[in-house]
Amino acid sequence: MARPVRFNVHPIKADIKDNISLVNMPEGYQGEGFFTTQLSSVVGLARKNSMWPMPFATSCCGIEFMATMASHYDLARFGAERLGFSPRQCDLLMVMGTIAKKMGPIVKQVYLQMAEPRWVMAVGACASSGGIFDTYSVLQGIDQVVPVDVYVPGCPPRPEAILDGFIRIQDLVGAESIRRRNSEQYKGLLQSYGIQ
C-alpha cells in the first residue's frame, strides 16, 4: 500500500490582520506629521526588540535553553531571532550551566570580546551561585568574574523561567539611558572586575 502522503496543496492562509504583535509607542508628543520623543526611548525600543544572545551553555541548563530557542517556546517571539555564536556580534551573554574555576577566565574573555552595550544573564543555580557544587573546582557564581544583570533561579530553570529572565533583560535594556555606559558608577563596576 502506498504511503498516505498528503501534499500541502490547500494551505490555510495565515490571518495576519490585527494579529501581529506590535510594541507600544514610547511616550512623546504627537501631531500631524510629526512625533517627538526621547532618543533614549527609541534606542531602547530598538535594542530590546532585537537582542542578539550569545549562548554559553556548559551543562543541563543549556538543554533547557535549546527548548527555549526551539519552536515550542520560541525565544524569537521576543526579538531574539538570531543567536550569535561570535561574541563580537552579540549583546546578551547567557551563561547556562556549571562554570568550573578553570572555565572562569574563558567566560571573562568572551565577555571582554563583546562590544558595549552588553548584558549578562546567569541562568540556573550553578551560574548564579555554584549551585549544589560547593566544591574546590567550581566557580561560586559567575558574578565573581563578570558583572551580571539578571539571575534566573532553578536547577535547571524551566523554559518559562528563562523567558521571564529574558523579558527582565528587555526591561533593563529598554529603560537604560544612553549615557549609562559612560557613568562613573558603571566604570566603577567594571573597574571592580578589573575590566578597563
Added chain:
Amino acid sequence: MALTNETIKERLIAKFGDQLSRFEEPYGLLTFEAPKDLNLKVMQYLFDDEELRFQFLTDLTAVHYPDQAGRELAVVYHLHNLTDNIRLRFKVFTAIEQPDIFTATQLYSGANWMERETYDFFGINFVGHPNLKRILNVDEMEYFPLRKEFPLEDQTRIDKDDAMFGRGSIK
C-alpha cells in the same frame, strides 16, 4: 600453565625477601605493600620477568590516611599482565612532610598523566617526572584538594567561598 597469585607471590618473596609485606587477596586480587624506595625495583622486576610480564599500568592513584603518623600517603599501583590476564595491586607509603616517590614514567609511559593527576590532588612529588604540574585543577590552586585535611562545611556560613571551607582567609 597459567600464572596464579601463589606463583607471583613466591617469585616476589624469592626476589625481595621480607621487604614486601601485607600480602592479601581481597576478591582474588593480589595486594601487597612495598617500601617506597623499592617501588621502581618491584615494578621493573614485574615488568621484565619473562613469566610475570606485568607490562600494563591500569591505574595509579593515592590515598590519604591522616591517622597513620609517618605514613599518611599511600600511592597505589594497579598492574596488569595482558598475556595471562591477571592483575595485581601494590602500595607504597610515604610521610606527608616529604612525599617524594620515584616516578614510573620511564617504565610505563601511561604513568605520565596519572602521576600529574596524583600530584594535583594529593601533592605526591614524583621524583624524575618530566613535567610534574597540575593537570585538572587551576594552576593557581594552593592546596591539594583530596587530602583529608579540610574541615566539613560550616552550617552557619553566609556564602560559599573558600574561606568558608577553612581554605584561604576571609576577605
